[in-house]
Amino acid sequence: MIEIKNISKSFSGVKVLDDVSFTFKKGQTNLIIGKSGSGKSVLTKCIVGLLEPDSGDIIFDGRSFRGIKTQGKKKIRKEIGMLFQAGALFDSLTVEENVAFPLKMFSELSTEEIADRTNFCLNRVDIINKNDLFPAEISGGMQKRVAIARAIAMNPKYLFCDEPNSGLDPVTAIVIDELIKEITEEFQMTTVVITHDMNSVLEIGENIMFIYEGKNYWVGDKDSILTTDVEELNNFVYVSKFLRQFKEKL
Amino acid sequence: MFFHIGRYTTMLSFLFVRPEKFSSYWNRLIEEIIQLGIKSLFMVVLMSAFMGAVLVIQTASAIESAWIPDYTVGFTVKQTLILEFCPTIISLILAGKVGSNIASELGTMRVTEQIDALEVMGVNSIGYLIGPKILGSLFIFPVLIMYSMFFGFLGGWALCFLTDIIPIEQYLMGIQSFSYENYEYIRYALIKTVFFAFIITSVSSYFGYYTSGGALEVGRQSTKAVVYSSILILMFNVLLTQLLLS
Numbered sequence: 001m002i003e004i005k006n007i008s009k010s011f012s013g014v015k016v017l018d019d020v021s022f023t024f025k026k027g028q029t030n031l032i033i034g035k036s037g038s039g040k041s042v043l044t045k046c047i048v049g050l051l052e053p054d055s056g057d058i059i060f061d062g063r064s065f066r067g068i069k070t071q072g073k074k075k076i077r078k079e080i081g082m083l084f085q086a087g088a089l090f091d092s093l094t095v096e097e098n099v100a101f102p103l104k105m106f107s108e109l110s111t112e113e114i115a116d117r118t119n120f121c122l123n124r125v126d127i128i129n130k131n132d133l134f135p136a137e138i139s140g141g142m143q144k145r146v147a148i149a150r151a152i153a154m155n156p157k158y159l160f161c162d163e164p165n166s167g168l169d170p171v172t173a174i175v176i177d178e179l180i181k182e183i184t185e186e187f188q189m190t191t192v193v194i195t196h197d198m199n200s201v202l203e204i205g206e207n208i209m210f211i212y213e214g215k216n217y218w219v220g221d222k223d224s225i226l227t228t229d230v231e232e233l234n235n236f237v238y239v240s241k242f243l244r245q246f247k248e249k250l
Numbered sequence: 251m252f253f254h255i256g257r258y259t260t261m262l263s264f265l266f267v268r269p270e271k272f273s274s275y276w277n278r279l280i281e282e283i284i285q286l287g288i289k290s291l292f293m294v295v296l297m298s299a300f301m302g303a304v305l306v307i308q309t310a311s312a313i314e315s316a317w318i319p320d321y322t323v324g325f326t327v328k329q330t331l332i333l334e335f336c337p338t339i340i341s342l343i344l345a346g347k348v349g350s351n352i353a354s355e356l357g358t359m360r361v362t363e364q365i366d367a368l369e370v371m372g373v374n375s376i377g378y379l380i381g382p383k384i385l386g387s388l389f390i391f392p393v394l395i396m397y398s399m400f401f402g403f404l405g406g407w408a409l410c411f412l413t414d415i416i417p418i419e420q421y422l423m424g425i426q427s428f429s430y431e432n433y434e435y436i437r438y439a440l441i442k443t444v445f446f447a448f449i450i451t452s453v454s455s456y457f458g459y460y461t462s463g464g465a466l467e468v469g470r471q472s473t474k475a476v477v478y479s480s481i482l483i484l485m486f487n488v489l490l491t492q493l494l495l496s
């Protein structure tokens with residue numbers, strides 16, 4: 001469980017996050033949704049400590065992340081897996097080395113065990129026989145999947161995915177969503193997925209936060225999102241004419 | 251200005267944090283020694299040889315006098331190579347090659363969020379990425395400079411061999427003259443090199459690591475890296491020469 005309390009963040013006077021509070025639940029796929037530029041990535045970066053929020057607190061299972069020493073931060077960070085919006089694979093390392101990187105860095109596993117674990121993770125995201133290629137030599141969608149494999153390599157307690165299925169075809173996108181949901185339940189992780197894809201929202205949205213202009217505007221799940229009467233959210237959900245007609249029939 | 255000095259110092263202080271795992275740091279160190287040093291060797295050797303040759307021509311034409319013996323040319327070439335050319339000029343050239351390489355590598359890693367990815371994993375990204383670069387250069391640049399000296403002499407020798415500007419024996423005699431001072435001078439050159447190595451790698455790493463924005467910014471930062479390390483090299487050259495030779 002991750003609790004965020006009253007997070008605010010400005011960049012040179014411009015408020016990007018305004019007093020955001022929320023609780024991400026354990027064993028669930030928690031969603032942050034919102035328009036492009038609404039502050040989703042900034043919020044995630046504040047949670048994992050890549051950005052320092054101006055105010056507020058972040059609590060990982062009772063452990064406050066703000067105002068603690070580097071050593072304590074490191075300990076929590078080793079329990080975090082993160083998928084960046086653009087993948088952020090290390091381009092000097094091969095696919096296999098990328099996934100093995102956290103294992104080599106932090107685990108006491110033997111070389112064979114690392115190779116096994118690496119291949120297991122790569123299989124999980126359907127990347128087969130690509131071990132020796134470099135990130136630049138595989139497609140964008142594959143990079144994304146390798147990045148997921150790297151994020152789950154250490155069996156994290158907290159998994160953050162910034163738009164895991166942008167740039168993927170609809171079929172693979174659903175597969176990735178399902179995968180995230182599956183491992184979340186299997187390993188009882190606290191998973192946070194950022195998305196603006198309504199398909200994923202309806203597929204995996206158990207606990208959803210809608211960010212609008214830097215504020216936590218609405219909280220709910222995949223069922224209540226369809227029947228909400230918050231106008232800003234409706235504008236987000238029912239974008240196409242087809243969907244609006246569908247809404248009227250509801 | 252003070253902001254940069256402050257952030258630079260903070261960056262350096264992170265280098266002393268105990269590494270997570272020594273084996274991966276060791277591998278990174280070897281990698282950097284190859285990347286920064288061995289891959290510059292060919293360029294250094296070639297440039298030094300040509301420079302040695304041209305120094306012979308220049309010096310010989312400058313002191314074309316019956317009163318000054320030919321071996322003076324060899325002596326002057328030796329002094330120039332050891333005292334200034336090899337440590338300073340080659341360091342400037344390395345600042346161009348290695349400096350822009352480091353800054354653009356780190357800058358790209360920054361803008362594509364690879365550095366963030368390291369940090370989220372709990373890796374001390376400064377220690378992991380920059381530490382081995384600095385340490386590797388402190389070790390390998392002096393080696394490069396010694397190669398540079400050797401090939402500088404060789405270039406001069408080759409020129410004497412191919413032309414008849416001065417007789418080879420005279421050149422060699424000049425090179426060997428006052429050899430009791432050589433140790434002192436080489437030591438001085440290597441001390442300077444170590445300082446320059448530190449300047450090049452730490453300053454370029456600084457500019458690369460603190461890139462923000464996109465690909466365009468990476469280019470700008472790598473230009474800055476080269477400019478500032480070159481200026482600092484020349485500044486410290488004056489300082490160190492004053493300190494070490496007086």
Ligand SMILES: Nc1ncnc2c1ncn2[C@@H]1O[C@H](COP(=O)(O)OP(=O)(O)OP(=O)(O)O)[C@@H](O)[C@H]1O
Nearest residue numbers: 011016034035036037038039040041042043085196
């Ligand atoms: N480092 C930064 N410096 C200044 N402004 C920033 C910085 N990072 C983000 N912003 C601003 O914060 C706002 C929110 O950005 P953010 O990346 O969180 O959007 P997002 O919701 O993730 O959008 P998308 O869905 O397109 O990824 C944007 O207006 C952006 O310009």
Ligand SMILES: [Mg+2]
Nearest residue numbers: 040041085162
């Ligand atoms: Mg984003």
